[in-house]
Amino acid sequence: MQSLATTPEHYLLDLPEERKVAMQTLRNTILENLPKGFTEKMAYGMIGYAVPHSIYPDGYHCDPKIPLPFISIASQKNFVALYHMGIYADKSLLDWFVAEYPKHCKTKLDMGKSCIRFKKMDDIPFKLIAKLVQKITVDDWISMYESVIKR
Numbered sequence: 001m002q003s004l005a006t007t008p009e010h011y012l013l014d015l016p017e018e019r020k021v022a023m024q025t026l027r028n029t030i031l032e033n034l035p036k037g038f039t040e041k042m043a044y045g046m047i048g049y050a051v052p053h054s055i056y057p058d059g060y061h062c063d064p065k066i067p068l069p070f071i072s073i074a075s076q077k078n079f080v081a082l083y084h085m086g087i088y089a090d091k092s093l094l095d096w097f098v099a100e101y102p103k104h105c106k107t108k109l110d111m112g113k114s115c116i117r118f119k120k121m122d123d124i125p126f127k128l129i130a131k132l133v134q135k136i137t138v139d140d141w142i143s144m145y146e147s148v149i150k151r
Contacts, residue, residue, distance in 0.1 A: 002045025003074075011047055019075045022121035026073050026080065026129065033130040037138035038070055046074035046083070051138050061149070070141055071133065079110070079117040082129065086136045088114035089148045097132060104128040 005011035012024055027047060031040065039052045043066065050067035053059055060066040072083040087094045101109045104125035110117040118124045136144070 003042075004045070006042060008040060008042065008047045011042065015075050019080065019121065022080055022118075022124055023073065023075055025126060026082065026124060029126045029130050030071060030073065030133050033133040034071075035134065035137040039067070041067070043067075043069060043072065046072040048072040051142060055138060056142055068142070068145060070136075076117075079119045080121065080124065081118070082116045083114050084116065084132065085114050085149075086141065086144065087116075087132075089144050090136075093132075093135060096135075097128075100128055100131070101125070 003011050003014060005014055008027065012020060012027070015023055030049060034049055037051065037055055038049045040047065040049055042048065043050065048069055049071040050069045052067050056068045058064060058068075060068050070085055072081075074081045074083070087097055098109065104127060105123055107120070107123045110119070
């Protein structure tokens with residue numbers, strides 16, 4: 001479900017009541033732990049965190065007009081999703097996350113390549129997400145992107 005919201009604040013206001021607190025907490029967790037240099041903006045109908053053109057002028061290889069994406073969050077039809085491109089690009093980070101997840105959650109990890117899905121709002125492991133967000137700096141992400149994804 002892509003939102004037509006033009007700001008993160010508008011996106012959150014448009015959410016169903018049962019999702020607002022979880023999504024706001026998820027956003028706050030990311031903003032409080034995101035390394036310096038990433039910026040927040042709407043992208044692809046989701047709240048996104050990216051490397052701005054002022055730091056990485058090449059932008060995203062799929063569309064260079066778009067800043068280099070890193071993390072996105074969205075309220076989808078049946079779940080809240082956290083999209084973390086670093087997990088997709090770095091197997092050691094993925095392995096760390098998969099090993100840590102059961103220490104923070106009783107539910108089974110529901111995940112795709114970069115998408116972590118949460119069907120129950122009470123099951124979102126905000127402390128683990130805070131640690132995950134802190135793990136990759138802007139410079140780390142650019143290097144990883146150029147060596148793994150941009151090829």
